[in-house]
Amino acid sequence: MCLGIPGRIVALSDAESRLAVVDVSGVRRSVNIACIVDEAHPPESCVGEWVLVHVGFAMSRIDAEEAERTLALLHELGEAQAEIEAMRNSAAARAG
Amino acid sequence: MKYVDEFRDPARARALASEIAGLVPRIARTRERPLQIMEVCGGHTHAIFRYGIQQLLPDAVEFVHGPGCPVCVLPMGRVDDCVALALQPQVIFTTFGDAMRVPGSRLSLLKAKAEGADVRMVYSPLDALAIARDNPAREVVFFGLGFETTMPSTAMTLIAAKKQGLRNFSLFCNHITIIPTIKAILDSPDLHLDGFLGPGHVSMVIGTRPYRFIAEHYKRPIAIAGFEPLDVLQALWMVLKQLAENRCEVENQYGRIVPAEGNRQALAAIAEVFELREYFEWRGLGSIDHSGVRLRASYADYDAERKFCIPNLKIADPKSCQCGEVLKGVLKPHQCKVFGSACTPETPIGSLMVSSEGACAAYYNYGRIARSQVVDTTGLRAAVKVGA
Ligand code: SF4
Numbered sequence: 001m002c003l004g005i006p007g008r009i010v011a012l013s014d015a016e017s018r019l020a021v022v023d024v025s026g027v028r029r030s031v032n033i034a035c036i037v038d039e040a041h042p043p044e045s046c047v048g049e050w051v052l053v054h055v056g057f058a059m060s061r062i063d064a065e066e067a068e069r070t071l072a073l074l075h076e077l078g079e080a081q082a083e084i085e086a087m088r089n090s091a092a093a094r095a096g
Numbered sequence: 097m098k099y100v101d102e103f104r105d106p107a108r109a110r111a112l113a114s115e116i117a118g119l120v121p122r123i124a125r126t127r128e129r130p131l132q133i134m135e136v137c138g139g140h141t142h143a144i145f146r147y148g149i150q151q152l153l154p155d156a157v158e159f160v161h162g163p164g165c166p167v168c169v170l171p172m173g174r175v176d177d178c179v180a181l182a183l184q185p186q187v188i189f190t191t192f193g194d195a196m197r198v199p200g201s202r203l204s205l206l207k208a209k210a211e212g213a214d215v216r217m218v219y220s221p222l223d224a225l226a227i228a229r230d231n232p233a234r235e236v237v238f239f240g241l242g243f244e245t246t247m248p249s250t251a252m253t254l255i256a257a258k259k260q261g262l263r264n265f266s267l268f269c270n271h272i273t274i275i276p277t278i279k280a281i282l283d284s285p286d287l288h289l290d291g292f293l294g295p296g297h298v299s300m301v302i303g304t305r306p307y308r309f310i311a312e313h314y315k316r317p318i319a320i321a322g323f324e325p326l327d328v329l330q331a332l333w334m335v336l337k338q339l340a341e342n343r344c345e346v347e348n349q350y351g352r353i354v355p356a357e358g359n360r361q362a363l364a365a366i367a368e369v370f371e372l373r374e375y376f377e378w379r380g381l382g383s384i385d386h387s388g389v390r391l392r393a394s395y396a397d398y399d400a401e402r403k404f405c406i407p408n409l410k411i412a413d414p415k416s417c418q419c420g421e422v423l424k425g426v427l428k429p430h431q432c433k434v435f436g437s438a439c440t441p442e443t444p445i446g447s448l449m450v451s452s453e454g455a456c457a458a459y460y461n462y463g464r465i466a467r468s469q470v471v472d473t474t475g476l477r478a479a480v481k482v483g484a
Contacts, residue, residue: 001192002166002245002453003139003323004297006098017256032222034252035361050098052300052353055192056220057249060300060359066351067099074108074326077115077333 004054006062009033015043022053033058099352103324104147112329113152119333122340125290126156132288133157133335134425136278137295138165138453139323145462147325157336160287160425163277163381164295166242166270167194167451169423171379173411174270175200180407181237181268181400182213188231190224191239193217198447201411221253228257228265237400241270245297247389248362251369254391254398268400269390272376274298275306276387282314286426291335293328294320296350301366303358304346311344322350369395379447380413380420419446422455429459436460 007024009031018034020043036051036058037043051058120126135141141161144150150159163169175198182189182205189205196206196217209215214234218224221238228236240250250267257265274295281287294307299320310318317338321331331349338345348354369392376388391399400406413419416434421427429435429448439445441457448454452461 001194002137002242002297004245006100008098030222032249032252034365035248035359038361052297054297055246055249056222057252059245059248059297059362060353060355062098063352063355067102070330070349070351071102074112074330077108077111077330 001055004052004059006050007031007053007058009046009049009051009058012043012047018043020046020058022051022058024053029056031056031058035059036061100324103322103326105326108326109152109329112326112333116157116329116333116336117154119336119340120154120156123336129288130156130158131290131336131339132160132425133291133293133332134160134162134281134287134289135293135321135328136162136164136274136281137293137298138168138451138455139297140293140295140321140328141165141455142453142458143323143325143328145458147328148462149325149328152329153332157332160289161422161429161455162281162425163378163423164243164274164298165448165451165453165455166246166272167198168419168446168448168454169272169378169381170195170198170241170270170447171377171411172199172201172413173377173407173409175204176202176411177406177408178205178239178268179203179208179213181404182208182215183211184235184404186235187404188214188216188227188234188236189239190216190218190227190236192219192241194451195239195241197444197450199444199450221250222256225253225257225262225265228262229260232264234264235403236265237404238265238267239270240267241272243272243274243295243298244301244366245295247271247370248301248359248365251362251365254369254395255365257398258395263397266398266400266403267391268406269370269388271370271389272378272387273372273389274302275309276384278307278310280381280384280387281424282310282316284424287424289316289425291316291339292318293331293335294318294346296320296322296327296353299348299350299354299358301359301362304348304354304356305358307346311346315344317344317347319347319349320354322353368392377410378423380423382420414445417446419448419456422446422448429456430463432456 319334370389448456
């Protein structure tokens with residue numbers, strides 16, 4: 001109930017009442033999109049978007065740019081690790 | 097699923113775990129005792145056990161499991177209230193499935209259903225509203241529970257009920273709020289926490305600003321975290337990095353879901369429908385000031401507490417149960433006297449054994465896996481162990 005699940009909005013069912021159809025891993029159900037609609041984001045703009053669904057409500061758009069930024073940081077951490085490992089290995093190689 | 101697999105990559109987990117191990121010696125206080133980082137949210141507790149994250153970490157870093165599982169903190173008397181409501185012949189009692197098995201002093205909702213009460217599990221409060229529309233001759237009560245994550249959905253459902261003029265729908269409101277809860281933990285003399293993983297989905301609603309007092313007043317670092325294993329590890333790394341650099345800030349690891357300002361529409365719905373209670377009773381923790389909400393007078397017609405006579409009795413937890421200590425993080429689940437013997441997921445004594453987000457259930461279900469070294473389903477732990 002608290003975790004939520006990512007899904008993609010595939011259609012509007014009733015823009016007036018802020019209802020849309022979401023596809024969550026192939027399962028479709030009606031969700032309320034009032035939390036992700038405002039002047040800058042009319043209901044029509046939600047179709048095709050990835051959202052996080054909690055108990056029948058789309059609570060947040062999944063921000064792809066932010067996700068990529070987080071992944072990039074993770075990637076850098078991984079690279080630093082590779083670097084350190086390379087240093088360690090070459091030091092070991094030198095020590096013979 | 098979008099951004100799920102990317103945040104389960106074993107190679108990255110390995111890299112992060114070793115970055116974390118590298119940070120620990122730079123934090124002076126680890127020489128005296130292990131660092132204690134509390135994950136407030138039950139969703140994180142579940143992820144930590146499911147992916148075996150604790151086992152990836154140096155001994156000097158410990159997770160302390162917080163009280164952020166709304167089902168776990170339901171006092172027994174409240175379950176009795178639900179059962180009393182559900183047993184009224186005109187009532188259809190609707191609830192999230194998570195609450196069905198929480199023991200009351202005599203019955204759980206599941207057992208009440210077996211005794212003939214009309215209890216229906218719903219996925220969404222909107223489904224409860226639909227049941228009310230379909231059954232105009234019955235009284236439909238929705239059992240609202242959860243922190244700010246689920247509060248907006250309940251609020252919006254009530255706004256819709258009022259708009260539609262439905263008279264046979266009401267809310268038994270047990271929503272709780274996160275900030276007073278964290279304050280109570282920080283003021284608790286038994287705990288010596290070094291930092292926090294902040295709850296991801298509560299923050300999606302309230303934003304990052306309400307946590308500032310943790311950094312500014314209590315001088316503890318906090319990083320708001322997502323729920324995949326890499327999210328948890330990365331947020332932990334952020335907290336430890338703050339400790340190593342003597343900083344205390346509110347950082348946000350979960351930017352893909354959590355905007356700094358929260359969700360405006362959700363907050364407006366909450367403000368329209370709910371107001372703070374003076375205090376609210378928690379299982380094991382006692383009463384915490386301003387930690388719960390109730391319906392505003394303008395929604396009185398939809399308030400089950402005004403519509404029905406609710407016993408509202410205080411029932412002491414069974415003597416053998418140590419849920420309170422575990423909820424506060426003072427005891428580890430396996431240190432409870434009845435853990436795994438009298439209290440198991442099949443025969444729960446305390447609510448922490450019921451919900452999959454409860455520390456005791458997580459410990460019971462996944463802790464044994466770790467002990468017998470069976471590889472978990474994602475292969476993450478196995479991959480990390482092999483590589484380390
Ligand atoms: S083992 Fe059972 S009784 Fe003990 S703290 Fe956990 S849930 Fe409560």
